[in-house]
Each structure stands twice: as structure tokens, then as C-alpha cells.
Amino acid sequence: HFVPNLTIGAPVIESLRKHTKAYLDCHLMVTNPSDYVEAFGKAGASGFTFHIEVARDNWKELIQNIKAKGMRPGVSLKPGTPVEDVFPLVEAETPVELVLVMTVEPGFGGQKFMPEMMDKVRTLRKKYQSLDIEVDGGLGPSTIDAAASAGANCIVAGSSVFGAPDPGQVISALRKSVEASQIKS
Numbered sequence: 001h002f003v004p005n006l007t008i009g010a011p012v013i014e015s016l017r018k019h020t021k022a023y024l025d026c027h028l029m030v031t032n033p034s035d036y037v038e039a040f041g042k043a044g045a046s047g048f049t050f051h052i053e054v055a056r057d058n059w060k061e062l063i064q065n066i067k068a069k070g071m072r073p074g075v076s077l078k079p080g081t082p083v084e085d086v087f088p089l090v091e092a093e094t095p096v097e098l099v100l101v102m103t104v105e106p107g108f109g110g111q112k113f114m115p116e117m118m119d120k121v122r123t124l125r126k127k128y129q130s131l132d133i134e135v136d137g138g139l140g141p142s143t144i145d146a147a148a149s150a151g152a153n154c155i156v157a158g159s160s161v162f163g164a165p166d167p168g169q170v171i172s173a174l175r176k177s178v179e180a181s182q183i184k185s
């Protein structure tokens with residue numbers, strides 16, 4: 001109900017958790033993220049990322065609750081939201097540990113990467129050297145270098161991985177680009 005689509009909820013996280021110790025990075029595109037903290041924590045989510053656009057009045061409490069339930073807090077911003085809006089959350093006494101810069105209008109996979117969002121990534125990386133900066137939307141072998149060289153170190157990729165004949169090869173290409181950019185910086 002923040003975006004016009006429905007995908008994965010806490011029951012899926014719970015089922016996955018029975019089979020893996022992997023980091024389960026959950027991006028909640030919902031209008032009321034507070035209502036889901038407990039369920040996602042219980043289900044075994046590792047990270048809980050909410051949208052700044054729906055948490056302008058309660059982000060401090062939300063971050064604290066996420067941490068109290070044993071998850072890493074993250075904040076996401078839509079393409080039209082200025083990057084400055086998340087600075088207070090990164091600089092708070094109890095800060096977010098990840099910023100997710102949306103590189104498409106959230107809601108659907110398979111959209112085109114918005115290179116102009118890289119200014120936000122560069123700004124964040126310059127200001128916060130050790131922050132996890134995630135990008136989501138249209139990432140794949142042809143767009144990864146732009147994101148990685150801007151400073152993104154967490155990459156969300158749907159179509160480019162699941163649509164590839166060899167998904168492992170795409171994942172390694174994405175990882176190599178991020179690692180190469182980190183060595184240079």
C-alpha cells in the first residue's frame with residue numbers, strides 16, 4: 001500500500017530462515033512499517049529498511065524498535081526525495097546503518113536504471129565513508145559500474161540475475177565491480 005504491488009511478507013522470511021543463515025535484507029515498501037517490525041524480527045529478518053517518505057514523524061522510535069528486535073535498520077528514498085532528507089537518520093544517536101537509494105520508481109522489477117540517482121550515492125559516500133549504501137532498480141552488468149564507482153556497496157538485482165542463463169556469473173560480475181571500486185577508493 002505504498003507501492004501498487006504486493007510481494008513477500010514475514011511468512012516467507014520465516015520459511016526461508018529455516019533453510020539459510022544468509023543475510024535476509026528486507027525492504028518494506030509499506031505505509032506503516034512500525035506495524036511489521038515485530039513480525040519481521042520474529043521471522044528472522046536480518047535487515048529492516050523502511051521509507052523515509054512514510055516515517056518523517058516516527059523514524060527515531062522506528063530505528064530503536066528495529067534494533068531492539070535484533071535487525072539492522074535501513075532507510076530508503078524514492079527518486080523524487082532529496083538525499084538531504086536522510087542525513088538526520090544517519091547522524092542520529094541511534095542511526096540507520098544502511099541507506100537504500102532507489103534507482104527506479106519503486107513497485108515493479110524490470111524497470112530502467114536512473115543514472116541521475118548516482119549524485120545521491122556520491123553525496124552519501126563522500127559524507128559517510130563507512131555507511132552501507134544500497135541501490136535497487138535496473139542493476140545489472142551494464143549499469144553496475146556507474147553504481148559501484150559512485151560508491152554503492154550493496155546491490156539489489158532482480159531481472160538481470162533471475163533472467164540470466166547463468167545467474168551465478170551475473171552475481172560475480174556485480175560483486176567484482178563493487179570490489180574493484182572499493183579498492184580504488
Ligand SMILES: O=C(CO)[C@@H](O)[C@H](O)COP(=O)(O)O
Binds near residue numbers: 105108139158
Ligand atoms: O521491486 C523493485 C522496485 O520496487 C525492483 O527494483 C526490484 O527490487 C529489482 O528489480 P530489477 O529492477 O532488478 O528487475
